[in-house]
Amino acid sequence: MSTFISFDVRDVRFPTSRDLDGSDAMNPDPDYSAAYLTIRTDDPADAEGGTSLVFTIGRGNDVQGAAIRALEHHVIGRDVEEVLADLGGLHRRLNGDSQLRWLGPETGVMAMAVGAVVNAMWDLRARREGRPLWLTLASLEVEEILDLVDFRYLSDALTREEAREILERGAAGRDERIEEIRAHGVPAYTTTPGWLGYSDDKLTYLLHEARDQGFEMVKLKVGGDVEDDVRRLALAREVMGEGYPIAIDANQRWDVDSAVTWLERLAPSDPYWIEEPTFPGDVLAHAAIRRRIAPMRVATGEQGSGRVLFKQLLQAEAIDVLQLDATRVAGINENLAILLLAAKFGVPVCPHAGGVGLCEMVQHLAFLDAVAIGGTNADRRIEFVDHLHERFEVPVRIERGAYMPPEQPGSGARMLPATLAAHAYPDGPVWQQAAPPLGAGSSDASEATDGAGTAAAPVESA
Amino acid sequence: MSTFISFDVRDVRFPTSRDLDGSDAMNPDPDYSAAYLTIRTDDPADAEGGTSLVFTIGRGNDVQGAAIRALEHHVIGRDVEEVLADLGGLHRRLNGDSQLRWLGPETGVMAMAVGAVVNAMWDLRARREGRPLWLTLASLEVEEILDLVDFRYLSDALTREEAREILERGAAGRDERIEEIRAHGVPAYTTTPGWLGYSDDKLTYLLHEARDQGFEMVKLKVGGDVEDDVRRLALAREVMGEGYPIAIDANQRWDVDSAVTWLERLAPSDPYWIEEPTFPGDVLAHAAIRRRIAPMRVATGEQGSGRVLFKQLLQAEAIDVLQLDATRVAGINENLAILLLAAKFGVPVCPHAGGVGLCEMVQHLAFLDAVAIGGTNADRRIEFVDHLHERFEVPVRIERGAYMPPEQPGSGARMLPATLAAHAYPDGPVWQQAAPPLGAGSSDASEATDGAGTAAAPVESA
Incomplete structure (x- = not known):
């Protein structure tokens, strides 16, 4: 004891x-x-x-x-x-x-x-x-997972019985899927090329680089100026070719009508999804936007407060892609509820990452989802930004555009x-x-201090 | 300067x-x-x-x-x-x-x-x-009020133009309504009789007292034990007679199905509204409960996070009564948006109060609503709990069951x-x-210290 x-x-x-x-x-x-x-x-x-x-x-x-x-x-x-x-x-x-x-x-x-x-x-x-952690979670018995989930306020969308069925289906073939993700990982997508401030030349260069690194999807930020967005997205489409998934992310910039107007301009370049078109807690606005811009996909979740919000987003058919985050909600248990809700409604989970440590942590949930809940879903991809990983005891490992599961003990949060x-x-x-003043070409002072440099990478906050 | x-x-x-x-x-x-x-x-x-x-x-x-x-x-x-x-x-x-x-x-x-x-x-x-404060607010010009409101994320339900129309309608007859509320106030309702722990005798006594004091509505807490609730509400109905408004408050206890089952048992005693049947952010659950228990009214809002949530509750026809709170949202400006939304959808605002200082503060918004936004609405009532008012510079003044508007400067928050x-x-x-241990008959130590006793009043947190 x-x-x-x-x-x-x-x-x-x-x-x-x-x-x-x-x-x-x-x-x-x-x-x-x-x-x-x-x-x-x-x-x-x-x-x-x-x-x-x-x-x-x-x-x-x-x-x-x-x-x-x-x-x-x-x-x-x-x-x-x-x-x-x-x-x-x-x-x-x-x-x-x-x-x-x-x-x-x-x-x-x-x-x-x-x-x-x-x-x-x-x-x-x-x-x-x-x-x-992913293996600890994937090794749990069905009843133990059910005991971890707080079903309060969920029963109009997901009962314990329904969750049990999902988990029992997920348990079949679990060991094979563990070996599968150990061999091939879970696909990543990269937000590196798509920052608002980049020149068209830099965008083009980084898009080529992303594909060369094996990423099978990229994401561009939008929502600053519509003409810029139209040009940048068309350029990206030209560079990457028809059919290559290029998601866009508006970081909550719009109301319903402005989202629809803006997205109609971008639709010809076939964005793979529109992320956070409006306020993250606005279920009905997401649903209205999705109806009006169909068949364009709607994604959200990085600032979704918890299981009850995700339940409503799914009930209202407001999203095509659920983007859970490792540290936004009340922990692994809350995210288990969210993964089960997504499985119930058949919506793929593409975790949000970036920031500091989010990649290291959220990958465990994606591996669990792949192994024991949502199964191998071709639409599952984890966001990746190449920033601050060297500050962690177990940095993420990206190979051929995929997150490879760590084997070291723990949840990935230790710096x-x-x-x-x-x-x-x-x-x-x-x-x-x-x-030092912004733009003065300063370097991160920490490099001299702890010997681990901060890569000159984009600052990603969404 | x-x-x-x-x-x-x-x-x-x-x-x-x-x-x-x-x-x-x-x-x-x-x-x-x-x-x-x-x-x-x-x-x-x-x-x-x-x-x-x-x-x-x-x-x-x-x-x-x-x-x-x-x-x-x-x-x-x-x-x-x-x-x-x-x-x-x-x-x-x-x-x-x-x-x-x-x-x-x-x-x-x-x-x-x-x-x-x-x-x-x-x-x-x-x-x-x-x-x-209520008079400062009621004296604002229409354009100034519009500038105070953040319409971001509201335009699918309320535009600045629509808000202007509401305020222009509200401006007509404003001076008469100011004198009207100075003479008669805004009706209060009391939660004093209805605590879960009270004996039936105490409930009966306090109900009589509430009516003797002029209150034209009371509220009972429910959600502990359904048989207790059925008995207490039937008793209250018997004491107060047919037609006297008796609201009930479940403080977020239920899921959708459990709310409906429970409320079907209470319906014969004709509750005036059911307050917070479930999670405060669950728009769709409130809407589902309201549909299934119609014509019983649904009320919520004391823990509603801001204008976007209230917008959705109104859009989804999830509530009959909107209960704004003085300190839960981002201030007077956010509450102005909420009052305008309620006026747009024709839903009466019955502010939440109790706690410490909530009565003193929220009354200003109710007076503003009565004077300049929602107008004299027979369904508007402000919650009242007789507790801790003596700690404030300008305590609320209740006369004949109504909040009487203060004339002293300020917003009511000064202790x-x-x-x-x-x-x-x-x-x-x-x-x-x-x-001292709970139940040891302790008295509030502050009485000896600051000379203002804490009345032996119920502890109301909702």
Whole structure:
């Protein structure tokens, strides 16, 4: 028997806005940040503890940290084995803390804080098993998965019985699919070429590069200026040829009518999907846009607050593609509910990633989905942005345009100690140096500090 | 010309869970709390500054405070006259802070934090005019109100043009309606009799008392045990007689099917409305419940995150009654959008109140609605709970079951200095005393400290 003895929340920030060479229509100057949680036990075998992070884009990372700290009393002093054996119970207790629930409910920073605690526990559990998280999850029995999911508020769309059927179907052939993804991974798509600020020449060059690297899909940001978007998308179509999937992402820029008008202009270049055309919580607007621009696909989810929103997006037939995120909702358990809902409605899950650590974490859910829930679905692709991976203990591994499953233990959230020290906010050495003016050709000060350079990659916040 | 020079956030909590003699189905032990903001200027005439608060129910009040503090840089050093002359611009800047927006967007603690800053500005503006906030708002020109509203994401339901028509209709007869509400107020309803824990005798006694005090509507909590609910509601119907409005409130307890089953049992006692039958963000579930239990009315909104959610509730015909709250959304400006949406769809607004300061603040919006937006609507009623009013500089005034409009300057959020000192958390004297065990007949320690007793009133959190 062991006990939880420490609950450590750190504010870690990367000065990505200093090196800005990419931007989208809503997020001009993100400083990629993490509210970084480590939970420790009194068992010396748990030397690394359990780790998770919530991704934010700068200001407010301290607010997110405060939200995580508010959950400490649910952890300290508890029996480790008991908690890890009933992570469904923990998820419900955290979401159901009656005083903290008032701050959401089950949305915003409190949902993400619950996710941090739940995910740190999953990291610890996977480490204790000596497995990568995806394999820990894929090895669960059907009834155990069902116990992990909070079906409250879902029964009008998904009952426990229906979820059981989905999981039982998923269990057949599981071992073969594990070997399949070990051999071939899950396809990625890249957002690298498509930033709003790039010249047409740079766009063309990066599109060629993406295809040369084996990516079978790319994404372009849109929503700044319609004439620019028409030209850029037509150029991309010309470069990549007919039929190559080119998604577009508006980062919540439009109302219903403006989305439709704008997208009618872009339709001739056959975008593969339109992502976040409007406010992420607006189910009915997404549904209206989708009806009016059919057959163009609609995708959303990176800022979807939790299972009830995704349930409604599916019920309203508002989306063709569900983009779950590793740190936006109340953790692995909430994402299990979302994966099951997507399977019920037959909508493919293409996880959002980028930022800092999102690729490392969300891939585990995509592998689980491929192995045990949604099965091998040709439409499943994980977003990829080549940025900040070197800061993690187990960076993602992309081969021939696919995410390859890690075999190291844990959930992927652990950063290197030197990065944690250098990027501590506001006292770490990276932040103690004055920020050079934007566009002054500055380099990330952390390179000198922790020896791991920040690639001159686009700043992706969506 | 003057400048904003200080931005002070305090954590104020009342140990209401010690004196618990009322509870609802989701909130067993709230400690009524306020993240309390005072903004000050360098103009000596602004001696009191601008004040607002966000209501929470205990744990997490510090998280809310951190969220408000994260907005300080939008205020300090700014020109006061410029900011107060364009509070629409401020509201959009705060909601649009691209880094902080990531934490919502426009939902949860960040939405409430934006509301705190916006509302403190409105308090200051009303004080500078020497008017109660409701009169400051009711005196605005139509174009100025339109500039205050963020129509982004609303245009599929409400355009600026349509809002102008509503406001122009509302402007006709405004002065007569101001005198009308000065004479008769806006009707209140009381939740005092209906707590889950009360005996049938106490319920009966309090129902008689409510009618004797002039209240023309009461509300009962439901959702604990269906047999209890059937008995209590039948008793209430017997006591109050046919036709007397008795609302019921489930505080988010149900899924769709369980709501319908439960409400079919209660229907014979003719509840006036069912409030919060399910998750507050679940538009489609509210719509489904409403269709299936028609003609029973559905009400919700106290935990509705903002204008986009209310827009959808109205578009989906999910509600008969819209219950806006003073501190849940991004401030007066967001609530202006919500009032206009309700007017567009012809749905009456019956504000949520209770807690600490919610009655004092939300009444201003109800008076504005009565005077200049929704007009005199026989279905408009403001919730009332008789608790903690004596802690405020301008407590609500209830006469013959109606809220009477205050004439003192400001928005109603200012607490008495002695209360602020006594209830500071965790260092104030009220919190330095050990909490006696629940049920030990403890009295609120603040009585001895600040000379203003906490009435032995039910603890209402919804």
